Amino acid sequence: MFGYYLDLALHGLKRNRALTALMVLAIALGIGASMTTLTVLHVLAGDPLPGRSGSLYYPQIDPRDSLGYVPGKTEPLDQLSWIDGMNLLQARRADRQALMTGGNVAIQPDHSTLDPFYESARYTTVDFFAMFGVPFKYGHAWGEADDAAHARVAVISSQLNDKLFGGGDSTGKPLRLSGAMFRVVGVIGDWNPNPHFYDLNRKSYNENEGVYLPLSTSQDLGMTHDGGVDCWGNGGGGNTPDHNSPCVWLQFWVQLDSPAKVAAYEAFLVGYSRQQKELGRFGRPPNIKLRDVMQWLDYNQVVPDDVRLQNGLAFGFLLVCLVNTVGLMLAKFLRRSGELGVRRALGASKRSLFAQLLIEAGVVGLVGGIGGLLLALVGLWLVRRQPASYAALAHLDPTMLLATFLLALGASLLAGLLPAWRACQIAPALQLKSN
Amino acid sequence: MQTRPILSTLRHHKLTAGLLMLQVAFTLAIVCNVMHMIVGRIERIGVPTGIAENELATIPSTAIDKAANHRAQLAADLATLRAVPGVRAAAAVSYSLPLNRNEDTQGICPSKEALDRAIQRNSIDGSGCMEPSIYDGTLGLVDTLGLHLVEGRDFQQGDYVADGKPVVAIVTRALAQHLYPGKPALGQSMYDGDRFIRVVGIVDSLLRPELRTPGVDNDSMILPQAPDGASARYVLRSAPQDRQRVLAAATAALWKVNPNRIINPARVQTYSQIRAAYFQRDTTMIGLLIASALGLLFVTALGIAGLANFWVQQRTRSIGIRRAIGATHHDILRYFQDENFLIVTAGVVPGVLLAIGLNLLLMTRYELPRLPLWYLPIGALVLWVLGQLSVLSPALRAAAVPPVVATRSV
Known part of the structure; x- marks a missing residue:
């Protein structure tokens, strides 16, 4: 039966090519626009570390003085001060923990063909690599002993390795960073979490550091800090605060493998805040948050407003295209009242007519979906040519490919419902008589 | 216009006419809001900075050797730059320039009492204190940037203190009025929490490195302070x-003076490039908004034309009868035009309400300003014209x- 209906549908669509083409065009435009923006949104709001992000948490505490504190409303600070960071790190209450911050290092290549240049860097304690599941192309991460010994060791990205060492195994080779000699211990493989969840103070997307150093070493050498600094009270300013000033500038991530551990860690943070208040360091009652990766991204609203606006706009566009298609389809089906009347008179039930018309709508949707897919590919190509930091990420993945066709089919079937129902209400006798 | 026969005909096509109406309404609502957004963005990217934009270019430089004498290097670099043919003036700033996103802000109060008020209220709002962007630079910055000094004087050599913080400042007219309304x-003497800073000059305008809201975008202050670290940005x-x-010549000259530095080639820019980079997202959005508005109008025009075509075919016989009993070409043409006008008008009314509703939604979700009501008649006019054009054929x-x-018979 389906084959016969499909045959009828194709025949029907051929009957009035201009109207069919208009419907396909309307659906293709609507689908193309909404899939382009939806793909961008999907990429930007995606999970940066699938499989791991659920057990990674970002502890926030509030060490400020009591001025301006509204219980239950004031959010704790987004980063940690040096003292609190060190205290939480050394408490070792989580399965894994890493204290880190961003910076810039000057790279002075040995061979004179390359001018010195800046590379963004991450100063971190060693758990960073194991906790975030960083793959290594060559070598490995530094050890805990290196953190403690303030060792001059570095892990570099494969892009930097290509640039400096021609892509070969560079472990053990020397590297001059901001005037100090380091030894390369590892080269990171293909790893580029987006959004750049662990530090949102810099670019949120496509920001992968070239150099990773032990946090302790970076502090010894007074390496440049780059990122947000938030001070309170009589805090100093400047981009690189000293360790005792009331400023937050470090990020701290922990891995907690079970809900019980999460609850225990929250209790620990409350206890720590209370203890610090008794010591007179904190001016507020315990004000803590423990968000996982996705909650943290949501809280920071990393997806740009413009992208959401574009998505809304595209769906408004799709809506108008659909209303348009409903109208055209209605015209098309009603034009065939005579034919439908004959089929009714010959014994076709309303249901089979309805099914036949919906299949016709579905065919329009599929063809429109293919057109929409092509338009979305063009649209994404245009997005990738933008200089925005997230532009390079805009690619259609299999999920979105499937979503395109489901959306197109769903939309056209929805658009076909009303016209098909209306066309089935035709009294067959009347149609037979008038013609 | 003969409305009665048209209306009675449309009564037989309630569903189709209703759909067309709905499409007109949606299109009007979206197009009005899109036009509003386009105008808003165009206004935003046209904001004047107060500096001689098309005559400026910048080079950032950072010394690699941290122990070097940065002050001497700065003086040598500036002398070199001023000797480059074509350079009319040169100055160095720490990092801030209008619209370059490198911002340094500071709370500043018109008096010490105002600061006490701010502390008491636990907030800067309503205390009289402001939060201007702080610019700094070497002597000659005001002239190099091409700032328009309206009152007072430019900085002098004596304003630059070797150690400690400067005690004089040049402020923008906007900041002057916000700090001392009517005076x-x-x-x-302004107060920043631990020292008084005297206003010695007022410039017409100087935009912030990072825009906030139009009311405070020009609240800036310049301090007589040369860059004192390893990095400087030459203007x-x-x-x-x-x-x-x-x-190109200046970069080469800097390398020649001292090669032990980092100059990021991506940041060696004319000011026009800095400005274009700042508003890049807005320019993209304007393009997208225009494209989507045109796309919507196009689809609506196609819909109107498609349905009108269908109706003409369906009514060929009755048109023939009308012609046979005396209607002219012109009467038939008018009939379809009037019909279209009625349908579009019927769509415009709910469309106006939808447009206002959509604007309210956007205002709460994206902090967009209120839609000025005169957009609505313009949008309606656009749809009337569009309707007439697409029904013409x-x-x-x-x-x-x-x-x-x-x-x-058929």
Whole structure:
């Protein structure tokens, strides 16, 4: 039966090519626009570390003085001060923990063909690599002993390795960073979490550091800090605060493998805040948050407003295209009242007519979906040519490919419902008589 | 216009006419809001900075050797830059320039009492204190940037203190008025929490490195302070057409003076590039918004034309009969045009309400300003014209139906 209906549908669509083409065009435009923006949104709001992000948490505490504190409303600070960071790190209450911050290092290549240049860097304690599941192309991460010994060791990205060492195994080779000699211990493989969840103070997307150093070493050498600094009270300013000033500038991530551990860690943070208040360091009652990766991204609203606006706009566009298609389809089906009347008179039930018309709508949707897919590919190509930091990420993945066709089919079937129902209400006798 | 026969015909096509109406309403609502957003963005990217934008170019430089004498290096670099042919003026700033996103802000109060008020209220709002962007730079910055000094004087060598913080400042007219409403600001002493800073000059305007809301975007203050660390950003002024050549020559000259530095080639830019980079997202959005508005209008025009075509075919016989009993070409043409006008009008009314509703939604979700009501008649006019244009071809076809059709059986 389906084959016969499909045959009828194709025949029907051929009957009035201009109207069919208009419907396909309307659906293709609507689908193309909404899939382009939806793909961008999907990429930007995606999970940066699938499989791991659920057990990674970002502890926030509030060490400020009591001025301006509204219980239950004031959010704790987004980063940690040096003292609190060190205290939480050394408490070792989580399965894994890493204290880190961003910076810039000057790279002075040995061979004179390359001018010195800046590379963004991450100063971190060693758990960073194991906790975030960083793959290594060559070598490995530094050890805990290196953190403690303030060792001059570095892990570099494969892009930097290509640039400096021609892509070969560079472990053990020397590297001059901001005037100090380091030894390369590892080269990171293909790893580029987006959004750049662990530090949102810099670019949120496509920001992968070239150099990773032990946090302790970076502090010894007074390496440049780059990122947000938030001070309170009589805090100093400047981009690189000293360790005792009331400023937050470090990020701290922990891995907690079970809900019980999460609850225990929250209790620990409350206890720590209370203890610090008794010591007179904190001016507020315990004000803590423990968000996982996705909650943290949501809280920071990393997806740009413009992208959401574009998505809304595209769906408004799709809506108008659909209303348009409903109208055209209605015209098309009603034009065939005579034919439908004959089929009714010959014994076709309303249901089979309805099914036949919906299949016709579905065919329009599929063809429109293919057109929409092509338009979305063009649209994404245009997005990738933008200089925005997230532009390079805009690619259609299999999920979105499937979503395109489901959306197109769903939309056209929805658009076909009303016209098909209306066309089935035709009294067959009347149609037979008038013609 | 003969409305009665049109309305009674439309009564037989309630569903189709209703859909067309709905489409017109949606299109009007979206297009009005899109137009509003386009105008808003265009206003935003046109904001004046107060500096001689098309004559400026910048080169950032960072010394690698942290122990070097940065002050001496700065003086040597500036002397070199001023000697580059085509350079009319040169100065160095720490990092801030209008619209370059490198911002340094500081709370500043018109008096010590105002600061106490701010502390008491636990907030800067309503205390009289402001949060201006702080600019700094070497002597000659005001001239290099091409700032327009309206009151007082430029900085002098004596304003630059070797150690400690400067005690004089040049402020923008906007900041002067916000700090001292209704009073002359020149000569007043501002208080920043631990020192008084005297206003010695007022410039017409100087935009912030990072925009906030239009009311406070010009609240800026310049301190007589040369960059004192390893990095500095050199600002060069030259004839607009010389800028690329000057940048290349100046970079080469800097390398020659001291190669032990980092100059990021991506940041060796003319000011026009800095400005374009700042508003890049807005320019993209404007393009997208225009494209989507045109796309919507196009789809609506196609819909109207498609349905009008269908109606003409469906009514060929009755058109023939009308022609046979005396209606002219013109009458038939008018009939379809009037019908379209009625449908579009019926769509405009709910469309206006939808447009306002959509704007309210956008206002709460994206902090967009209120839609000025005069957009609505313009949007309606656009749709009326669009409707008439898209119905023209089917209507002409209808008018061309010969009366003899009436005598044929199908």
